[in-house]
Amino acid sequence: MLPDNRTLPGHRPDSRPDPAGIIGIVNDSAEPARKTISFAALLRDLREARSLTQQELAAAAGVSVDAVSALERGRRTQPQPHTVRALATALQLRDADRMALLSTLGRAGDAALEMPSRKLTPRTPSPPSVEVVGRDDEVAEIVAALGTTPGRLVTLTGPGGVGKTTVALAAAAVMAAERPGAVYFADLTDVTEPDDALAAVAHAAACAAGTVTGLAEHLAGTSALLVLDNLERVTACGPHLAELLTASPDTVILATSRVPLRVRREREVRIAPLGPGAAERLFGERLAAAGAPPRGRADDRAVAQLCRQADGLPLAIELLAAAAARLGPRALLERIDALRELPVAGPQDLPARQRTMAATIEWSRRMLGPAARRLLPRLSMVPGSFSLDTVDAIAAPDTADAVGALAELIEHSLVARADDTGPVTRYRLLEPVRRHAVETLEPADREHVRRGVARWALRAGREHGARIRGRGDMTAVEQVETDRHVLRLGFDHLVDTGRYDDAAELLWSVWLPLWMTGHTHEALAWTDRLHENDLSEHGRARWLVARAGSNRVAADLFTTAERAMRLAERVDDASLAAEAAIFASAAALRLEDFDGSQTLLARAEVLMKKRLDVERDVWAAVHVPIGYGDGALLRGDRAAAVRHWRAAADTAQKLGSEFSVPAVLAECAQAARGEGRLDDAAVMLAAAAELSPRQDERLRTHLAGVAAAVAADLGDVASAQWWEGVAGSEPAPDSARLDERFRELVRRAGTVSGRD
Template identity: 90%
Template sequence: MSDAAGPARRTISFAALLRDLREARSLTQQELATAAGVSVDAVSALERGRRTQPQPHTVRALAAALQLRDADRMALLSTLGRAGNEALEMPSRTLTPRRPSPPGVPVVGRDDEVAEIAAALGSTSGRLVMLTGPGGVGKTTIALVAADVMAAERPGPVYFADLTDVTEPDDALAAVALAAACAADTVTGLAEYLAGTSTLLVLDNLERVTACGPHLAELLTASPDTVILATSRVPLRVRREREVRIAPLGPSAAELLFGERLAAAGAPPVGTRDNSAVAQLCRRADGLPLAIELLAAAAARLGPRALLERIDGLAELPVAGPQDLPARQRTMAATIEWSCQLLGPAAQRLLPRLALVPGSFSLDTVDAIAAPDAADGVGALAELIEHSLVTRGDDTGTVTRYRMLEPVRRHAVETLEPVDREHVRRGVARWALRAGREHGVAIRGRGDMTAVEQVEADRHVLRLGFDHLVDTGQYDDAAELLWSVWLPLWMTGHTHEGLAWTNRLHEDDLSEQGRARWLVARAGSNRVAADLFTTAERAMRLAERIDDASLAAEAAIFASAAALRLEDFDGSRTLLARAEVLMKKRLDVERDVWAAVHVPIGHGDGALLRGDRAAAARHWRVAADTARKLGSEFSVPAILAECARAARGEGRLDDAAVMLAAAAELAPERDGHKPRAHLAGVAAAVAADLGDVASAQWWERAAGTEPAANSDELGERLGELVRRADALTGRD
């Protein structure tokens, strides 16, 4: 290789020459990487020509590892042009250290996070603290505030390195050393430079070079007095790392930040009329400080209410972000796109598909909408979570749920290709129909309240599937899905939504069975007694004609409830008897618990309307006993709470209060927080209608308390509610 500098070799590329020099010395890429102190990936990238502009320190390290003579070394450097000349130069010894600067704007709502970071850095196990979170959440700002706090407590120097533009992990250590005014480009050299100092290294934007994590861990081992505070959209995944996830701001802090940024832009203070608009804009920003700043800048020009009215039609905000921010953070689109560039192909395909689903979703939804060729949708989701583009929900339900921050969703959905959009809608529709069937059977068959909660949680996803079925003319499937889920929608207070679903279908487009299901769902969602009776009676006759006893019994129960509202007590009893006959002669009661429980509930409702509260209570106890005897999880108290809501809507505040009191009495001690919170929410509304503000406020607090108030206190409060309602209606 002594002629490597000759004219015939001058046109050879750096990649080819490096490979020739390595092979001439019988070295593997692994052996060369080890000798040079770089990664195997770096050597591979250089030899394949994927990386054409290596750092000068990398070239020097490779030349030393290859033990090149002057001619070979010059030949290698000459392939790099001016960069080769830089590699020949010795690094300057008069470097200037880079210190972190305090944030340029006030920091709002981050005291708890700063305290947690300071405590972590001060602990023996917290020598590498990584702040992670979505783009625009304020990781850099929080790191700077925490560094300022630590600088006052630690005797040693603090250095700041911005690694945004560093793309190769092997170059990250040199950039860190440069920030500390150190000419070393190896772990050993930097550790020797930092020896004896209690140094805090603040490393910003590590997401593109997370593979440098082992080097940082090695540095901490070699330099026991050094601690590192870093920011990244993804963790390093090394054992020394302690991850602190930075969450978006809560509502109060978000609105405070919005107001401060409005004032900084010279806008007048937010008036009372603008408070609601500001709160809604902060919800659209999902608590992301960068999104709030950008919205506040636009609102300072247009006004909060005007911006809110137009925001859905804006592809991008009409006012650019602050010029002192990096270009990638001057719009939310640029910030999100920066994160998307770091994703693998599967995660890049899944992100816009998930964006089509509003609200939260489960792993089942992910499976339904993943690309047809996606081998691992769950793996792609995990990658999106790691990059903070998807977050986990609060996990209060039985199924883990996930959600996308609203600014991320709005951007990602715009990138969804039409063919992918159609595939997502088809997949969601298939999943919705299957899930609806399963939930419907579980609820009607055994009163599974977990299935009720699942329908409520997936309501928006089910609606997306229902819309696709209607839009593509699959009307009978849409009617089946509607009938499967209208009951849990009713039980969770979403009657208006159930009625809106029924309005999307027309009976002339349906088969007889589809029409019967549609009529039952429409009857169950209807609040107008006369319309309810007519619809339910039609559904009952049609169900009997097609020999569907379950539908017929359900329709008879609704017709009975409508007859009660029309004060036809005899007709109501006759219809309930008809339902009971169908139930006993035609149905397997143990697999049709809904009908078995609702017949005595209907008798109790009739007794209440006739003024016989004692008889009503007896019937409701029969309903609860029936559910227990059948081994059902059906929550009679939850049904009574919803009946109380309906009674309140009809102005029957005294009956509503009685139903709530009975619901509380029948609720078992093990009843979860959610059913009791629902009961308390209805009680708060009744108390407000009675003009009892203090009681309404107590019930509102009870609805938000976990665990819920105890049974004795609930009973006393509900007894007082009954007395107040009776006093208002003249019953006492």
């Protein structure tokens, strides 16, 4: 009710408010003109004069309580005409009262005075403006979902530019044959209030009523399909749509939105970027449509790379194709990293928010909450995929709920789940999103990210290194492989900020898994960023071990490993000294210093037994017998070599380690093949096959791939093709057959090398 010290001019206890008095147009000679009352204040006074709560008025008008609250607080100052009419009807205003309420809105009130036309024209969806490429499966899924989803509400979600509207229109065209004259299209791009969404839908269906009840009555018996485009700004209208479907059992709704509506009736269908084949086909069609000359093979390769830059987003592909039609695909590819915007404007028949990828992404970014908006550009610093641990490191300490912010970015389709099968779930930004977001990163945020990643990298490197050396944990090897780009970012920051010993520790922690996954060049590049004069003795020993392990030149490897061993012994790090001795032994073997190699391996054994708990250093315990086996092989004693490798596998098993001796032998076989020692490579592969678990499909595939390469080097084309089949998708032959083929490879290699 009104405050005690305030009365409405002209208001009498036994009558309704006098609108003329309310809006202050009474102006006789005895009293000056009163100040005009706003729409917000007048609506509140009228509601309270009728003893209605906001909830009761909202229910009577068919609008949300939030809408009534926003209007009465003045937060929403330009209500839609249908909303004003609904409120006036719910308040049961007489003509004079209605005129008073509407007059406070100026022109908007004049529009509300006009009764809607009795004859409205329905709006039906147009077919897609361009040929739909690579979406047959999605269209079929949507049509099926609309026919079988209990809630009869299907929402297409996905990143901006992925083609949600195009797919929806294609699906609507299929369904139009089953629902003639009852397919309606409403574009809700410019609608910002949930209550106005229903009125826009009603208008598209040629319905004068802007309420759920009125629209349901209008659609009764028509089996209507409502195609609602761009709902992301008014997802709060979801309950209205659910209520409409309850009241109109024959109606189905197909919506597009960058985020789901989050109602129980909803079936979400995510529209993914195009695969490589479809992306390149779309690029070619858009090139041809722009009048580009026919492409050659070099252009085909450039187009494939440009499609990868677009990450399969049809809008990005279309924009790149338009630029490539003018500049040529190869020239565009050469300059793409230096271009913040493409030199050719997007199609003018697209909305302004879709004429550049930057505008499309910005449209999504503006709808984010503060935490997600802050996290997005930070994530853009990470090339490739990242884990939740990385997100925590990047977000902290000023984002309390990093997981919640990431979930919001995923919901808005700015971050996607990465396509990986590893033990840890990973995420990534689509490349166009990353390229745009990194441009918005503030310098302070950039440093914040680098510091956070460096902290995480050092901690993760220590953990992974301990798990690999201590337990032979191959899962940790895989994690270093997938996170190496993030680890590199942290390593670079440690170097750039002068934390050289920390950088050397991180390098030593991860160089071994980098070596085991074939990234020795990367590990060597890391070592080149450090200079031994900047390091303490302990840091220098770690740096030398990593450099020795990454070095391919035997003489340099031996010298480096020997220096590392001496330094490690001086700082009393027996584990590091044993590791260095094992490398020095391997280098001595390659220099054909067999006695020196044996001496160094014996030294490594002494270090392990004297100073180490062997269960904390499985890597060294297993590599000593592997080293003895390598020495026996180079001396021509294959039987002794296999005995030592079996001993290494037995040691790993005894210690309960996951360390894979066969995987190490496969890498050694690769190295022997590179040195032209095809006979030794074949022996190592045969031993690896004998020692490997038969159920390890990944290892079997790797061994078969190396065997195919060795057979090809031997000139045995038929065998190379057979091994390639085993490495591919063909069913694996039984164990006996595989063992026989490996023995054949050993005999063939021995014959060619003259060792048999």
